[in-house]
Amino acid sequence: MSDLHQPIDESEDSESIVAGRSAAAARSTWTSVVVNILLSSLQITVGVLARSQGLIADGIHSLSDLVADFVVLFASHHGAKEADADHPYGHQRFENAASLVVGALLLAVGAGMAWSAIGKLENPDSIPVVHAAALAVAAVALVAKEILFRYMLKIATRVKSSMLVANAWHARSDAASSLVVGIGIAGNLAGYPLLDPIAALIVGLMIAKMGWGFAWDALHALMDRGIDEQEVAAITSTLAATPGVMGVHDVRTRKMGDMIVVDAHIEVDATIPVEAGHDIAVAARRNVMARHRVLSLMTHVDPWHRPDLDHASAGAPAARSDAGT
Numbered sequence: 001m002s003d004l005h006q007p008i009d010e011s012e013d014s015e016s017i018v019a020g021r022s023a024a025a026a027r028s029t030w031t032s033v034v035v036n037i038l039l040s041s042l043q044i045t046v047g048v049l050a051r052s053q054g055l056i057a058d059g060i061h062s063l064s065d066l067v068a069d070f071v072v073l074f075a076s077h078h079g080a081k082e083a084d085a086d087h088p089y090g091h092q093r094f095e096n097a098a099s100l101v102v103g104a105l106l107l108a109v110g111a112g113m114a115w116s117a118i119g120k121l122e123n124p125d126s127i128p129v130v131h132a133a134a135l136a137v138a139a140v141a142l143v144a145k146e147i148l149f150r151y152m153l154k155i156a157t158r159v160k161s162s163m164l165v166a167n168a169w170h171a172r173s174d175a176a177s178s179l180v181v182g183i184g185i186a187g188n189l190a191g192y193p194l195l196d197p198i199a200a201l202i203v204g205l206m207i208a209k210m211g212w213g214f215a216w217d218a219l220h221a222l223m224d225r226g227i228d229e230q231e232v233a234a235i236t237s238t239l240a241a242t243p244g245v246m247g248v249h250d251v252r253t254r255k256m257g258d259m260i261v262v263d264a265h266i267e268v269d270a271t272i273p274v275e276a277g278h279d280i281a282v283a284a285r286r287n288v289m290a291r292h293r294v295l296s297l298m299t300h301v302d303p304w305h306r307p308d309l310d311h312a313s314a315g316a317p318a319a320r321s322d323a324g325t
Contacts, residue, residue: 025164028155029069032171035148036065039141050131052188053120054181054199055138057113061177061207062141064109065170071098071105093222093256099166100218106170106211113204120197127193130185138182145175160293166214173210177203224254231292235262238288244268244280246304259295262288270303277301 043059046052075098120127149171156164184199226232232251239248247267254261266284268277281299288294 024155024159025161026073028152028164029073029167032148032152032167033066033069035144036062036069039144040066042137043141046133046137050134050137051128052130052134052181052185052196053117053127054184054196054203055130055134057117057200057203058138058141058174058177058181060113061109061174061203064105064207065174067105069167071101074098095161096218096221096255100215100222102166102170103211103213103215103218106173106207107215108211110204110206110208110211114201114208115204117197117201117204121194121201124194127188127197129193130188130196132189135182135185135189138178138185142175142178142182145171145178149175169210173207176206180206221255226253227255227260231260235260235288235292235294236264238291239264239266239284242266242280242284242287244272244276245284250300256295259293261296262294263298263300265300265302267302267304 040059040062043055043062047055047059075094149168152164152168152171156168180199180202184195184197187195187199232253235253236248236251239245239251245266246269248264249267250263250265252263266281268280278301281301285297285299288297
């Protein structure tokens with residue numbers, strides 16, 4: 001058996017993708033910072049004056065967005081750094097760590113808001129009647145946050161960044177919370193004062209649930225969870241379509257931020273020279289790097305239709321594709 005282990009460095013395409021995503025993250029996040037500064041100041045001020053716990057809770061939620069925004073900016077800046085001796089695959093996992101921090105922040109804020117609302121519900125006589133101004137501010141916040149969500153999600157989808165998607169949906173959770181708060185304030189004004197703290201409780205639970213989801217996904221990414229089967233199949237197909245590749249197996253993937261690190265075994269004609277096998281591996285790598293969001297690819301060249309016992313004792317799952325002769 002002739003083996004060829006070939007590490008692949010970041011290509012120019014990968015570097016440009018990382019740089020573009022970093023610029024997009026900064027642009028959308030600074031927009032979110034400005035919006036959240038204005039909204040949180042307005043919501044908390046009016047919430048205190050109008051005596052609305054729901055509006056104050058919504059304002060605190062907007063403040064948590066500011067912390068999340070600065071976490072995203074920090075991660076985008078460091079994640080765009082080039083690979084170095086200590087981080088040979090680059091720094092893209094700053095994004096996964098940032099998503100974990102954002103998720104934990106949402107979970108903590110949501111739990112705190114729910115706890116405060118429960119305290120109010122235990123003492124209904126202490127719930128005041130809110131001022132109508134609180135309803136107007138809740139409506140303004142709802143519209144502003146929904147527009148911000150659509151703007152941020154459009155950018156996040158375009159650059160395929162899970163960190164930006166998480167931050168965009170954080171903005172959508174704000175819009176949903178503003179809707180619930182608006183309903184609660186309207187109910188309070190209609191003579192049902194319990195609806196204001198109930199709205200605050202619902203908002204808190206919504207935020208906590210979303211935070212748990214983001215934190216759980218980020219934790220799995222940091223533990224080298226592979227990508228979905230559909231994307232693995234697409235990468236395998238690209239490798240198998242390379243001229244000279246007779247088969248593909250042992251395709252393994254892991255996330256590096258929103259990029260992918262791939263290890264794959266390709267099979268070539270056993271009778272060709274090592275140099276020819278190397279050229280096929282290089283061509284296969286280029287095809288994958290050009291068509292998929294792959295940061296690094298390690299190829300292992302095997303002779304076609306010969307036993308491959310490299311992983312026989314490990315019991316690891318393998319993806320295999322025969323390209324034919």
